[in-house]
Amino acid sequence: MNKENFNKWQEKFTNAAKRDSSFTTVSGLPINPLYTPADVANFDYEKDLGYPGEFPYTRGVQTTMYLGRLWTMRQFAGFATAKESNQRYKFLLSQGQTGLSVAFDMPTIMGYDSDHPRAYGEVGRVGVAIDSLQDMEILFDGIPLDKVSTSMTINAPASVIWSMYIATAEKQGVPSHKLTGTIQNDILKEYIAQKSWIFPPEPSMRLITDIFKFAKDHVPKWNTISISGYHIREAGSTAVQELAFTLADGFAYVEAGIAAGLDVDDFAPRLSFFFNAHLDFFEEIAKYRAARRIWARRMKEKYKAKDPRSWLLRFHTQTAGCSLTAQQPENNIIRTAYEALAAVLGGTQSLHTNSMDEVLALPTEKAVTIALRTQQIIAHEIGVTNTIDPLAGSYFVEALTNKMEEEAEKYFAKIEELGGVLKAIEKGFFQKEIADAAYEYQKAIDSKRRIVVGVNQYVDENEKLDIEILKIDPRIEQEQVARLQKLREERDNLRVQECLAELRKAANTSDNLIPYILNCVRCYSTLGEIIQVMRDEFGEYKEQPLF
Numbered sequence: 001m002n003k004e005n006f007n008k009w010q011e012k013f014t015n016a017a018k019r020d021s022s023f024t025t026v027s028g029l030p031i032n033p034l035y036t037p038a039d040v041a042n043f044d045y046e047k048d049l050g051y052p053g054e055f056p057y058t059r060g061v062q063t064t065m066y067l068g069r070l071w072t073m074r075q076f077a078g079f080a081t082a083k084e085s086n087q088r089y090k091f092l093l094s095q096g097q098t099g100l101s102v103a104f105d106m107p108t109i110m111g112y113d114s115d116h117p118r119a120y121g122e123v124g125r126v127g128v129a130i131d132s133l134q135d136m137e138i139l140f141d142g143i144p145l146d147k148v149s150t151s152m153t154i155n156a157p158a159s160v161i162w163s164m165y166i167a168t169a170e171k172q173g174v175p176s177h178k179l180t181g182t183i184q185n186d187i188l189k190e191y192i193a194q195k196s197w198i199f200p201p202e203p204s205m206r207l208i209t210d211i212f213k214f215a216k217d218h219v220p221k222w223n224t225i226s227i228s229g230y231h232i233r234e235a236g237s238t239a240v241q242e243l244a245f246t247l248a249d250g251f252a253y254v255e256a257g258i259a260a261g262l263d264v265d266d267f268a269p270r271l272s273f274f275f276n277a278h279l280d281f282f283e284e285i286a287k288y289r290a291a292r293r294i295w296a297r298r299m300k301e302k303y304k305a306k307d308p309r310s311w312l313l314r315f316h317t318q319t320a321g322c323s324l325t326a327q328q329p330e331n332n333i334i335r336t337a338y339e340a341l342a343a344v345l346g347g348t349q350s351l352h353t354n355s356m357d358e359v360l361a362l363p364t365e366k367a368v369t370i371a372l373r374t375q376q377i378i379a380h381e382i383g384v385t386n387t388i389d390p391l392a393g394s395y396f397v398e399a400l401t402n403k404m405e406e407e408a409e410k411y412f413a414k415i416e417e418l419g420g421v422l423k424a425i426e427k428g429f430f431q432k433e434i435a436d437a438a439y440e441y442q443k444a445i446d447s448k449r450r451i452v453v454g455v456n457q458y459v460d461e462n463e464k465l466d467i468e469i470l471k472i473d474p475r476i477e478q479e480q481v482a483r484l485q486k487l488r489e490e491r492d493n494l495r496v497q498e499c500l501a502e503l504r505k506a507a508n509t510s511d512n513l514i515p516y517i518l519n520c521v522r523c524y525s526t527l528g529e530i531i532q533v534m535r536d537e538f539g540e541y542k543e544q545p546l547f
């Protein structure tokens with residue numbers, strides 16, 4: 001590169017008038033106006049990039065990537081009762097969706113049955129209500145579980161919901177070794193960001209490693225965890241924080257699995273990840289590429305994994321809910337399309353595109369169809385799936401990928417200094433870092449350093465909402481409760497009590513709890529009853545307030 005020519009350009013650039021704007025990424029990472037070969041001077045193609053499907057996987061986890069198979073189009077969906085959600089899944093599959101993703105309501109997420117006083121008014125509102133195996137059977141009625149992969153966004157009660165899924169498959173005649181899917185099961189990010197916990201860290205981690213062990217022997221194609229940066233980002237983190245905190249959680253799960261007596265290669269191939277796709281196009285692409293490289297290096301070099309499948313960081317992406325605006329909601333279609341494009345250019349394995357109305361309510365059929373069509377247009381119309389990792393070699397993208405890795409490494413060192421992820425949670429480290437970043441972001445919007453179309457500029461003062469909104473009929477709560485109470489009358493209550501008592505006993509041993517939970521589920525013990533046994537034995541997590 002000719003330094004003299006560069007200097008000449010730089011001088012002209014410095015003296016020229018510029019737009020009054022913040023030239024940083026959306027996360028506030030300073031960026032240069034121009035990148036040149038000098039920014040990637042130490043770049044080593046074989047070491048830093050390599051080939052798709054080859055270490056360190058910067059260019060993607062599969063040799064053929066989307067030329068072999070497109071990403072899974074997996075819209076997160078669920079509302080009201082199992083019956084309504086089952087209809088929505090069948091609708092989405094009929095429209096070309098290629099995987100399922102279940103959203104549960106708040107009582108289910110918190111381990112309460114629909115007739116618990118704390119569930120009042122919340123049944124079926126933000127997802128589907130699942131109280132027992134009976135609901136799960138209805139949820140997947142007519143959907144062959146050996147043919148579709150299902151993700152379930154469930155964390156503290158993951159062991160119970162997963163057992164219900166396995167038992168539903170048994171009823172369909174599908175053996176567990178044929179099941180494919182994912183449970184989110186990521187409690188660390190709950191303590192850090194989303195706050196839907198039940199038990200304290202120790203028993204929570206034990207349940208997770210019990211799942212790793214059970215899956216290895218009985219459900220080998222299942223992704224046992226979806227280590228999630230999504231919620232960390234939605235809570236206001238920067239892209240670097242999302243990357244670093246998520247991978248740090250990933251390392252903590254690897255260490256927990258090893259400490260529980262597993263060989264790293266027995267469970268690491270089934271760890272999966274979940275990232276946000278925010279608005280800053282290049283920053284997001286760099287984040288995914290850096291994530292794969294960091295994970296592969298750590299797994300091979302630090303954790304000594306030998307199976308190349310343990311080195312792969314496979315991830316789902318959801319476009320950023322927090323980037324959507326209630327104002328001029330149709331604009332959200334465009335935001336989502338750019339975010340989804342970043343996820344695809346970053347090599348995602350699975351994708352949810354938000355519907356334009358998700359900032360206001362759960363999506364209508366029309367809104368979710370447009371969101372799915374957005375993925376289909378990216379897949380089939382604009383040519384981006386024909387070349388693998390097409391942005392590789394861009395001075396900017398490679399420099400930003402390196403920067404992401406460097407900044408993440410600084411965070412890993414800091415977390416280690418604090419004594420690891422759990423200690424850092426106790427000290428409020430993540431929570432404070434995220435809060436500070438969220439504050440900075442909001443300040444940038446309030447001061448108009450960052451423009452949000454329709455919110456702080458190009459505002460329509462006379463705007464009236466003219467899109468349809470999905471309303472959940474409040475009567476569904478009574479229907480759900482009535483069905484649950486009928487189930488309690490009709491099931492074999494003696495057997496239920498026996499199974500719950502066996503689980504209680506096992507909770508105080510080092511036995512794997514999954515077989516006990518499966519037995520409880522099979523005789524129609526409810527989610528709330530099973531979780532209550534564990535609440536009694538394990539206690540509940542209480543967050544230390546931080547000021």
Ligand SMILES: C[C@H](C(=O)O)C(=O)SCCNC(=O)CCNC(=O)[C@H](O)C(C)(C)COP(=O)(O)OP(=O)(O)OC[C@H]1O[C@@H](n2cnc3c(N)ncnc32)[C@H](O)[C@@H]1OP(=O)(O)O
Pocket residue numbers: 062063064065066067068069070072074076099101103149151153180181182184221223226230231272273274314315316318349350
């Ligand atoms: C916001 C909201 C909330 O807060 O409530 C949420 O959390 S919503 C959260 C929603 N979360 C989710 O939806 C999570 C979704 N996650 C997943 O689906 C998984 O964990 C995933 C990321 C690993 C993706 O799994 P997937 O089954 O869809 O896709 P995969 O990439 O694994 O592909 C399926 C199979 O095809 C193979 N395959 C894929 N591509 C190729 C290719 N090019 N050549 C050869 N084989 C290929 C894979 O190896 C795999 O087989 P094999 O397995 O045999 O190797």
